[in-house]
Amino acid sequence: MAEQVWSQLSPEEKSERRWASFLEPGLEFASPEAGSEYRARAARLKKAMLLEGEADRVPVCALAGYYPGTRKGLTPYQVTQDYALAAEAWHEANHYLQADSMLAPVFAAIPGRAFEILDVKILSWPGHGVPKESGFQYNEKEWMLAEEYDLLIDDPTDFLLHVYLPRVAGGMEGFSRLASPLDMVEIVGGPPWMMRWADPAVQASIEKLTAAGRECQAWGGAMYPLLGRLVAEGFPGPFQFMSLAPFDFIGDTLRGTRGVLMDMFRQPAVLLEACDRIVPLVVKWVTRTANPQSPPLVFMPLHKGADGFMSVEQFQKFYWPSLLKVINGLVADGFVPYLFAEGAYGTRLETIAESPVGRAVWHFDHTDMQRAKEVLGGISCIQGNVPLPLLQLGAVDEVKTYCRDLIDTVAPGGGFILDVGAVVDEAKDENMRAMVEVAKEYGAY
Amino acid sequence: MHELVQAMADMKEEEALKMVEELLAQGEDPKKILDLSSEAMQVVGERYQEGTYFLPELIMSGEMLRKTGEILKPLLASQTDETKKLGTVVLGTVRGDIHDIGKDIVGFMLEVNGFEVIDLGIDQPEAAFVEAVKNNTPQVLALSGFLSVAFDSMKSTIEEVEKAGLRTGELKIIIGGGQMDDTVRKYTGADAYGDDAMAAVAFAKEAVGVK
Numbered sequence: 037m038a039e040q041v042w043s044q045l046s047p048e049e050k051s052e053r054r055w056a057s058f059l060e061p062g063l064e065f066a067s068p069e070a071g072s073e074y075r076a077r078a079a080r081l082k083k084a085m086l087l088e089g090e091a092d093r094v095p096v097c098a099l100a101g102y103y104p105g106t107r108k109g110l111t112p113y114q115v116t117q118d119y120a121l122a123a124e125a126w127h128e129a130n131h132y133l134q135a136d137s138m139l140a141p142v143f144a145a146i147p148g149r150a151f152e153i154l155d156v157k158i159l160s161w162p163g164h165g166v167p168k169e170s171g172f173q174y175n176e177k178e179w180m181l182a183e184e185y186d187l188l189i190d191d192p193t194d195f196l197l198h199v200y201l202p203r204v205a206g207g208m209e210g211f212s213r214l215a216s217p218l219d220m221v222e223i224v225g226g227p228p229w230m231m232r233w234a235d236p237a238v239q240a241s242i243e244k245l246t247a248a249g250r251e252c253q254a255w256g257g258a259m260y261p262l263l264g265r266l267v268a269e270g271f272p273g274p275f276q277f278m279s280l281a282p283f284d285f286i287g288d289t290l291r292g293t294r295g296v297l298m299d300m301f302r303q304p305a306v307l308l309e310a311c312d313r314i315v316p317l318v319v320k321w322v323t324r325t326a327n328p329q330s331p332p333l334v335f336m337p338l339h340k341g342a343d344g345f346m347s348v349e350q351f352q353k354f355y356w357p358s359l360l361k362v363i364n365g366l367v368a369d370g371f372v373p374y375l376f377a378e379g380a381y382g383t384r385l386e387t388i389a390e391s392p393v394g395r396a397v398w399h400f401d402h403t404d405m406q407r408a409k410e411v412l413g414g415i416s417c418i419q420g421n422v423p424l425p426l427l428q429l430g431a432v433d434e435v436k437t438y439c440r441d442l443i444d445t446v447a448p449g450g451g452f453i454l455d456v457g458a459v460v461d462e463a464k465d466e467n468m469r470a471m472v473e474v475a476k477e478y479g480a481y
Numbered sequence: 482m483h484e485l486v487q488a489m490a491d492m493k494e495e496e497a498l499k500m501v502e503e504l505l506a507q508g509e510d511p512k513k514i515l516d517l518s519s520e521a522m523q524v525v526g527e528r529y530q531e532g533t534y535f536l537p538e539l540i541m542s543g544e545m546l547r548k549t550g551e552i553l554k555p556l557l558a559s560q561t562d563e564t565k566k567l568g569t570v571v572l573g574t575v576r577g578d579i580h581d582i583g584k585d586i587v588g589f590m591l592e593v594n595g596f597e598v599i600d601l602g603i604d605q606p607e608a609a610f611v612e613a614v615k616n617n618t619p620q621v622l623a624l625s626g627f628l629s630v631a632f633d634s635m636k637s638t639i640e641e642v643e644k645a646g647l648r649t650g651e652l653k654i655i656i657g658g659g660q661m662d663d664t665v666r667k668y669t670g671a672d673a674y675g676d677d678a679m680a681a682v683a684f685a686k687e688a689v690g691v692k
Contacts, residue, residue, distance in 0.1 A: 173580070176582075
């Protein structure tokens with residue numbers, strides 16, 4: 037019944053509901069101070085993100101990778117093996133930094149042993165394929181072959197479950213023996229389909245996946261309570277979901293960079309058809325699991341559309357149209373896509389100015405923020421872009437100067453959130469704190 | 482412009498490969514065909530430098546060159562590459578980092594600009610760079626890295642090269658990739674950092690005294 041009501045709401049009303057739940061999360065705060073700190077932070081973020089003018093001051097966030105661990109001398113290996121240790125480190129980092137949104141561990145302190153059990157090949161993680169001091173990195177390869185687009189387009193789930201997953205993880209190889217459940221529609225024709233499940237290779241994969249699932253439960257048991265605890269202690273967690281640009285969905289882990297870029301010449305029509313096919317998939321990936329209380333932001337890391345990866349014309353043909361459809365699809369359900377434009381987006385600004393007004397946040401790294409403000413001002417909130425090398429190697433004064441200049445340049449009128457340029461794995465504590473302090477002291481409107 | 486050069490430079494892969502086969506069938510010297518392919522790569526490099534071509538064209542060109550090479554290689558076995566090189570560059574992604582695309586573009590652009598490139602690959606320990614510098618006496622050592630973990634690997638690699646007594650006035654060191662900037666350059670002790678492949682080419686040319 038509640039769902040029916042939800043579906044009848046306009047995008048505007050859905051957005052209002054989501055933000056209302058975000059502003060008042062309906063849990064017991066750890067203290068009255070934590071409650072008022074939470075509300076002030078959430079309101080500040082909302083004002084900037086939805087372009088509702090100037091808040092009390094410039095909000096400040098910190099897109100963190102392994103930094104909460106490394107600041108305590110913990111290697112990425114340690115925080116991907118010892119979940120309780122990781123949770124403690126992230127908890128402490130949030131209290132140390134006092135930023136306006138939560139530093140969450142879920143995309144950094146991943147469960148290493150689960151990947152180990154599944155013999156995952158597409159990823160190298162700390163201590164497995166990369167040193168214990170390095171974060172996880174992807175192993176690029178044509179995990180989906182050039183001639184397999186049809187399989188993906190016809191039946192994405194069948195393809196992912198029975199072709200792709202067996203390829204990217206040794207522990208899931210057995211699933212290549214399974215077939216689409218079409219045989220089960222007229223149920224009496226089902227015995228050959230059911231027989232496949234008794235295959236020893238399938239059984240072995242089921243056991244591996246079960247064991248990996250148990251490992252992830254242990255991980256979740258340490259991580260998820262932390263998220264709730266941090267909210268109760270005053271740190272808003274605006275993300276719960278992620279989505280992808282369809283071109284990256286295909287290019288990142290299916291075709292690989294080389295594969296997808298060659299497809300632009302060899303089979304452009306098929307590539308574009310696949311991008312369009314992915315659009316509803318990556319929208320519903322979020323909207324199907326969301327409920328009206330789900331936090332409003334959807335994290336969207338963007339990769340292969342950056343400056344240098346392709347020309348403006350190629351961006352406008354291959355990357356942007358399907359991404360814009362995803363953005364609009366998420367906005368229609370009351371979400372705000374948070375587009376993390378890694379690398380530089382200088383030549384893309386005029387194109388991405390087609391983003392729905394006040395309904396998307398663009399996080400920039402090497403993009404010229406002044407130009408970004410000129411082009412996107414009144415269209416999208418912009419976030420960023422304190423350089424990682426400055427935070428890791430620079431001095432406090434240099435960080436402060438950079439942040440002050442940035443605030444002078446792009447903060448007037450609101451619609452700006454001070455943040456690091458890209459995901460922080462290592463940084464000097466005092467530099468991170470300096471960034472936060474500048475927002476609090478110098479960033480007052 | 483020869484039609485093969487044109488086809489390759491315009492990303493017409495099928496057409497280009499068909500032409501290679503036809504030229505061979507007509508009795509054309511395989512070495513000549515290979516030279517035409519190199520000429521096409523030069524054109525691609527120029528268009529990249531001008532800003533009309535980007536990563537997709539470089540990847541596609543590399544692929545066409547690889548395929549042409551596969552066809553021609555058996556026929557060229559006895560011939561050696563006599564082209565005079567401008568100089569030698571040792572290139573690789575440093576320890577702890579497995580990113581290769583940036584490094585590969587730099588390698589491609591250096592090659593089309595006349596350099597001998599010794600590409601060590603990804604996740605290379607300090608010792609591998611020291612060994613390669615010792616064995617090849619390059620004018621340029623180019624270290625690639627995408628992640629911040631690479632800052633320390635670059636620093637220690639340069640230190641090891643120095644300790645081995647290989648950082649003479651003849652060797653210039655450049656870093657590039659992802660987050661590399663002047664702050665990182667100072668930290669690592671490199672001579673320069675590059676924002677893109679063109680910066681690496683300009684740096685290498687200066688190192689060998691070519692304009």
